[in-house]
Amino acid sequence: MTLAILTVPGAALAAVTIKGRATGMPKLLNPVWNEAKDPKANRYTFREPSPTVRADVRALFGYAPKELCIAALGEKGAPLKTPRSIVIAGGRTSPVTIVVAEGQQIQFENQDPFPHKIYDVGNKGLQPVEIAAAKTRAWTPPGPGKYELRDQLAPSVRSWIVVEPRAVAVAYPDRQGNFAMEIEAGTYTLQGYFNGEPVGKAIAAIVKPGPDEQFIREPVVVGETGGPSAEAGK
The missing domain is CATH 2.60.40.420 (Cupredoxins -  blue copper proteins)
Structure with missing residues (x-):
């Protein structure tokens, strides 16, 4: 499994890798598709769905590795x-x-x-x-x-x-929602962005000086609304 990792400007050996997971991605809809399927647009023809294809795989939702940006927000980026x-x-x-x-x-x-x-x-x-x-x-x-x-x-x-x-570092989840980023020790808010807007529920991430790899306990839920809530893990 490949995780997208982006680094923090100026980060040295003190930086650690935090890993987490985003959920709720099927609720993220790209506005271009909604505009394209409007019959008045005369742009695309959507065929009748095949009964042999499951409904969940027919859903058109955002492609996380390109469209969902997870940003770590600190005091100042x-x-x-x-x-x-x-x-x-x-x-x-x-x-x-x-x-x-x-x-x-x-x-x-x-x-x-x-x-x-x-x-x-x-x-x-x-x-x-x-x-x-x-x-x-x-x-x-x-x-x-x-x-x-x-x-x-x-x-x-x-x-x-x-x-x-306040943007300090960003990462893009893989198709399963897994993401990773390198960041210095400190307290951050992890927020998902989609279509240029913050989406879902932001979480608090407390990054310690060690170990070098730390896991976030609570997922970044991008399909709901809310504010900062939980700490990130050891």
């Missing part, structure tokens, strides 16, 4: 010294939602054989400048808040950048 990458390919971005500290530079990488024109809804600073095939574009969001990104040339591209001054 710091941007990475290197840009955070957002890849554009196959009509989507990877990741779809990303949570970064204030001042973090973003680098868009166009891996499609045709150009894209990424811009932010609401004209908060990202103008629709063309990114040619195999080229990149760097951009730093001007301040805290949610930035919804779209593409003038590909309507299926829709993603979000959340600038959260």
Whole structure:
């Protein structure tokens, strides 16, 4: 089983790996699908469901490794010294939602054989400048808040950048909900983000100086509402 691990800026040998699990992912629905299935959109035709396929595997819900961002929030985060990458390919971005500290530079990488024109809804600073095939574009969001990104040339591209001054580290769960991140000892809040919004129930995570690997006792439930609740484990 492969776990996505992202590191904390400036973390040294004092950093430990925390592991946890997110639940409730089948309740996360991507708005692009709901818009696409509207008959007035004339975009897709949904066939009648096959009686031989279980209903649970026919459900269209978010793909956690790209769409569900688990963020560790502390007192104050710091941007990475290197840009955070957002890849554009196959009509989507990877990741779809990303949570970064204030001042973090973003680098868009166009891996499609045709150009894209990424811009932010609401004209908060990202103008629709063309990114040619195999080229990149760097951009730093001007301040805290949610930035919804779209593409003038590909309507299926829709993603979000959340600038959260308290963001310390992030991770993306695998399809079973398992995630891991490297983080320094301290007290944090683990919060799920989907479609650019906090989702579910945040939990408190108390990370100790040792051991090097620590497990979170309570899952990050992304399909419910609530606030910080429980401690994270030894």
